[in-house]
Amino acid sequence: MKEIELKMQGDIKRLTNKTFKFDERVGEGWFSAVYFLKTREIAEKYKSDKIVTMQFFQKKHSVLCGTDEVIALIKTFAKNPEELDIYSLEDGDKIEPYETVLMITGPYQNFGHLEGLIDGIFARRTSVATNVYNVVKAARQSGAQKPVIFMGDRDDHFTQQAGDGYSAYIGGSKAQATHAMSEWWGKKGMGTMPHALIQLFEGDVIAATKAYQEMYPEDDLMTLVDYNNDVITDSLKVAREFGEDLKGVRIDTSNNMVDQHFCRHPEVMGAFDPRGVNSELLFALRHALDEEGYQHVKILASGGFTAEKISEYESMDVPVDIYGVGSSLLNIHIGFTGDNVKLDDKHEAKAGRNYRPNPRLEKA
16 A cells, blocks of 8 residues: 655645555445445446546534545545545634535546545544534633543544544644554653552552652652542642642542542532532632642543533633543534535536535645
């Protein structure tokens, strides 16, 4: 498989098929819907001289992602791709409902069987990029540049991590949980400690943190503090022990647990849901840390966060410095459609579909 050199995108070269590591079976039609394969054969026999124009769109306000991957796919697996006219928007472009994001002109039998693959690439990549964009936007509505860590590794098949991580990067997340998630955009994954580390030290958060610091002294020290379901007590323990070395604490309380803080202070109960990571717990944690002089310790909150929940927290000035978000970012909710809209430069499309030129498209 030859590497396709594509145009420069500002200071960034478009990603190529070398990045995407396509399955060779794409060229055999293994991933194409059978009716596309049959149509390709019919077109080859009966309509080989016809030129079609196919355009792709979706129906929401979105952040587009997948263009580099789609272009590399076409230029790798289409027949005589150099004879196709391909016009595309770029990854990261904000798009309108029904806006044409990609247009291909050429003999149907040369590329038509790739239609479903193109739709699928755009759907997943754009959904993730848009989800992340909305979360990042929500996290910054107060004006602070609060990081969002993309933690979607446990919410989908591991083979999707590289593409999802790149989509998250396009959406605005520069901190990601695995090396694979950062592969396409040239960084490495990041992270501190899971509950498993504290379990190995029998729930002793101080001992676990010491071991981490000794093993990774170059890292910013950030401790997970919900293992014992007593985040304020354990946060103060590690703050007192590590002082200025402690950069942050992470809270990931299960949604079916009520932290010990509320058992000690039942008078605050009644006006809110005390389960999991909640605003009252975060306010109480910030107050406790500040009261003992640990204003420098940041709070990272994770577990069940969505754009809507983050927006609500930001409107209430809940003291979260960093958000960790996972499953909500992988909701695939933006579907793309490919339509043949012109035949030999004349309008020819199914009822209700029209040729939609887009001056923003650039030749690929």
